[in-house]
Amino acid sequence: MKDWRYTPTAVVLHNLIAGLIVATFPLGLYMSDMALSPRKLQLYSYHKWTGIVILLLAILRLLWRAAHRPPALPADMPHLQVSGAHATHFALYGLMLAVPLSGWLMSSALGFQVVLFGVLPLPDLIAANKATGHSLRSLHEWLNYSLLVLVMLHVGAALYHQFILRDGILRRMALGWGERK
Amino acid sequence: MRVLLAMLMTVSTANTMAAVFTVPLNDKSSITFISRQMGVPVNGHFTKFTSRIVFDPARPDVSRAEIDVALASVNAGSGEADDTVKSPLWFDVKAYPTATFVSDGLKALGGNRYQATGKLVIKGRSFPVVVPFTAVPAGTSMVLDGVIPVSRKQYAIGGGVWADPSVVADLVQVHFHIGLAPAHK
Numbered sequence: 328m329k330d331w332r333y334t335p336t337a338v339v340l341h342n343l344i345a346g347l348i349v350a351t352f353p354l355g356l357y358m359s360d361m362a363l364s365p366r367k368l369q370l371y372s373y374h375k376w377t378g379i380v381i382l383l384l385a386i387l388r389l390l391w392r393a394a395h396r397p398p399a400l401p402a403d404m405p406h407l408q409v410s411g412a413h414a415t416h417f418a419l420y421g422l423m424l425a426v427p428l429s430g431w432l433m434s435s436a437l438g439f440q441v442v443l444f445g446v447l448p449l450p451d452l453i454a455a456n457k458a459t460g461h462s463l464r465s466l467h468e469w470l471n472y473s474l475l476v477l478v479m480l481h482v483g484a485a486l487y488h489q490f491i492l493r494d495g496i497l498r499r500m501a502l503g504w505g506e507r508k
Numbered sequence: 509m510r511v512l513l514a515m516l517m518t519v520s521t522a523n524t525m526a527a528v529f530t531v532p533l534n535d536k537s538s539i540t541f542i543s544r545q546m547g548v549p550v551n552g553h554f555t556k557f558t559s560r561i562v563f564d565p566a567r568p569d570v571s572r573a574e575i576d577v578a579l580a581s582v583n584a585g586s587g588e589a590d591d592t593v594k595s596p597l598w599f600d601v602k603a604y605p606t607a608t609f610v611s612d613g614l615k616a617l618g619g620n621r622y623q624a625t626g627k628l629v630i631k632g633r634s635f636p637v638v639v640p641f642t643a644v645p646a647g648t649s650m651v652l653d654g655v656i657p658v659s660r661k662q663y664a665i666g667g668g669v670w671a672d673p674s675v676v677a678d679l680v681q682v683h684f685h686i687g688l689a690p691a692h693k
């Protein structure tokens with residue numbers, strides 16, 4: 328039972344990204360319905376900044392994942408659940424990249440360069456073009472709704488393991504000191 | 509031969525220098541601006557402006573310029589931004605439809621660089637400005653390019669909730685690019 332837990336690096340990245348998504352998602356919904364105001368410009372910037380940080384952390388996380396095999400799932404887990412978990416995790420990794428990338432592409436297309444934290448200008452990924460920008464806005468929205476569905480599945484599964492199956496799987500993605508299964 | 513060439517060159521230079529440029533070429537002219545919002549440079553432009561310019565590269569002292577910009581023709585990136593910029597807190601285009609630059613002096617700085625002085629009037633406020641610009645021949649016409657930095661605070665453009673320069677920076681760089689054909693003889 329050596330590697331039954333994710334490494335502390337993986338756990339920290341998981342929780343940072345989860346926390347940032349939980350903040351960035353409702354911020355996106357809220358800000359896009361606001362009338363133009365200085366507050367709106369600020370919130371758009373904060374949204375872009377946290378989104379880009381998520382993108383960077385997601386890249387780190389994929390690098391970690393490429394170099395590590397995640398801890399094995401319980402041997403008695405039904406085959407369908409195992410495939411389900413793998414598919415969800417795979418899609419979540421994809422969306423962690425695709426959602427912020429679509430946001431960045433949208434900003435470039437709409438003619439707004441992303442300046443991280445107001446000081447570090449990031450390159451525009453594509454040339455400014457209003458029509459492309461509007462398509463990318465819809466893409467960002469749809470990828471976000473896919474993300475929402477997958478996160479609900481993911482959290483639902485975690486709670487199911489914790490409270491119905493009581494198999495302690497939740498602790499795999501926790502920083503624990505000392506205690507063992 | 510060399511003398512002839514030199515003479516020809518003198519004549520042709522004299523011809524260009526003798527030309528006085530007064531006819532604005534609308535399709536070769538633009539007035540654009542860059543504001544900074546949360547550190548992000550954002551482009552905009554005006555679609556309607558008129559200029560009355562007499563530009564004589566050989567006689568900067570008798571050259572003069574007056575440029576009127578129809579502020580309601582602003583394009584600030586989106587319909588919502590345009591409406592905001594036309595509203596009373598910003599340009600207040602109903603009360604002050606036009607921004608005007610009028611020169612009161614012009615001098616050569618060497619090469620194709622010149623400098624105009626004059627006053628810039630926006631929202632009924634008038635302040636002196638110094639405007640360095642370049643004049644570059646393009647075929648038979650002349651192209652003037654320069655930048656006027658405009659302080660939002662000085663002209664009360666974007667007051668109230670918009671005053672905070674950490675959201676929209678105080679300085680807006682207004683770039684004029686004006687093509688001029690020679691005066692009809």
Ligand code: HEM
Pocket residue numbers: 348351352353354355356359371374375376377378379381382423426427428429430431432433434441464467468471
């Ligand atoms: C994982 C990171 C991100 C998440 C979870 C996220 C989430 C969202 C959500 C839920 C919305 C509202 C969509 C709607 O209109 O219904 C939104 C809008 C928006 N997002 Fe993101 N976003 C992320 C990253 C980014 C990035 C990196 C950028 C740009 C660099 C960005 C730019 C925008 C913009 C400009 C809008 C507003 C679109 C509009 O005006 O309607 N987002 N985001």
